[in-house]
Amino acid sequence: MDGTFTTKGADAPFYLAQGHECEIFAAAYANRLPLLLKGPTGCGKTRFVAHMAARLGRPLYTVACHDDLSAADLIGRYLLKGGETVWVDGPLTRAVREGAICYLDEVVEARKDVAVVLHPLTDDRRILPIDRTGEELAAPEGFMLVASYNPGYQNILKTLKPSTRQRFLSVEFTFPKPEHEIPVVARESGLDEDRVALLVRLANKLRGLKGQDLEEGVSTRLVVYAATLIAGGMDFTRAIRAAMIEPLTDDADIRKGLSDLVVAVAG
Numbered sequence: 677m678d679g680t681f682t683t684k685g686a687d688a689p690f691y692l693a694q695g696h697e698c699e700i701f702a703a704a705y706a707n708r709l710p711l712l713l714k715g716p717t718g719c720g721k722t723r724f725v726a727h728m729a730a731r732l733g734r735p736l737y738t739v740a741c742h743d744d745l746s747a748a749d750l751i752g753r754y755l756l757k758g759g760e761t762v763w764v765d766g767p768l769t770r771a772v773r774e775g776a777i778c779y780l781d782e783v784v785e786a787r788k789d790v791a792v793v794l795h796p797l798t799d800d801r802r803i804l805p806i807d808r809t810g811e812e813l814a815a816p817e818g819f820m821l822v823a824s825y826n827p828g829y830q831n832i833l834k835t836l837k838p839s840t841r842q843r844f845l846s847v848e849f850t851f852p853k854p855e856h857e858i859p860v861v862a863r864e865s866g867l868d869e870d871r872v873a874l875l876v877r878l879a880n881k882l883r884g885l886k887g888q889d890l891e892e893g894v895s896t897r898l899v900v901y902a903a904t905l906i907a908g909g910m911d912f913t914r915a916i917r918a919a920m921i922e923p924l925t926d927d928a929d930i931r932k933g934l935s936d937l938v939v940a941v942a943g
C-alpha cells in the first residue's frame with residue numbers, strides 16, 4: 677500500500693537523541709502504551725521511529741496519512757482477485773497481527789473514522805475490531821502505535837480531539853540546539869563541522885523570523901540538503917538559496933529579505 681514500508685534488522689539508522697525521547701519510547705513500548713510525537717517538519721520524528729523500531733527489533737509499518745485516508749485503508753478491505761473476493765489486511769491490521777510498530781505520520785490529516793479505530797487500540801483494551809470480517813484482534817505484546825503531527829500549522833479543523841490525544845504519551849520535538857544539530861548535519865552530509873556550524877547559525881537566524889514572515893522555520897532536513905550540496909562542491913550562497921531560502925516561501929519580497937539576512941550573517 678502507498679506510504680507503507682517495512683524495516684527489519686538490528687542496524688538502527690543513525691539518530692542522535694536530543695533529550696529523553698529514547699527512554700520514553702522504550703518505556704512506552706515496555707508498558708504497551710501508544711506514543712504521540714509532536715513537532716515541526718524535518719526535525720527527526722520519522723528517523724527517530726525508524727531508529728527505535730530497529731533498536732527494539734520490531735518490524736515497522738509507516739503510513740503517511742492524508743485527508744482521504746480512511747479506516748478501511750488502515751484495516752483492510754475485500755478485493756477482487758482472479759474472480760474471487762479475498763480479504764486483504766491493511767497496514768494497521770498487519771502490524772497488530774505481527775506485533776509490529778505502526779507509525780501513523782501526520783495523523784490529524786486522516787479522516788474522522790480513523791479515530792474510531794484507534795480508540796479501542798490505544799486504551800487498555802488494545803483490540804482491533806474488524807467489522808467487515810467479524811474478527812476482533814487482541815494486540816500482542818510487540819505491537820505499538822506511534823503517531824505524529826505538526827501542531828504548528830494551526831488548522832483548527834485539523835487537531836486531535838482530547839479523547840484521542842489523551843490516549844497517548846507525548847513527546848515534543850523542537851529544532852535541535854546547535855550542539856546537537858551540528859554533528860547530525862555533519863554526519864548526514866559529510867561536510868566538515870566548521871562549515872556546518874555556519875549553516876546552523878544561519879538556520880537559527882532564519883528560524884527567528886518564523887511567525888512574522890514565515891509559516892515554518894528552516895528544518896534540519898533543509899540544513900542537511902544545503903550541507904550536502906556544499907559537500908558536493910556547490911558554492912555556499914547558491915546552496916543556501918536553493919536549500920534554505922527558496923523552499924521556505926513563494927513571496928519574492930520575503931526571499932529578498934532572507935537573502936539579505938544571509939549576507940549579513942555569512943558575509
Ligand SMILES: Nc1ncnc2c1ncn2[C@@H]1O[C@H](COP(=O)(O)OP(=O)(O)OP(=O)(O)O)[C@@H](O)[C@H]1O
Binds near residue numbers: 715
Ligand atoms: N536527531 C537526529 N538524528 C539524526 N538525524 C536527524 C536528526 N534530526 C534530524 N535528522 C535529519 O533530518 C532529516 C529529516 O528528519 P525526519 O525525516 O525524521 O523529519 P520529520 O520530523 O519526520 O519530518 P516530517 O514531519 O516532515 O515528516 C533526516 O533525514 C535526518 O537526516
Ligand SMILES: [Mg+2]
Binds near residue numbers: 722
Ligand atoms: Mg516524517
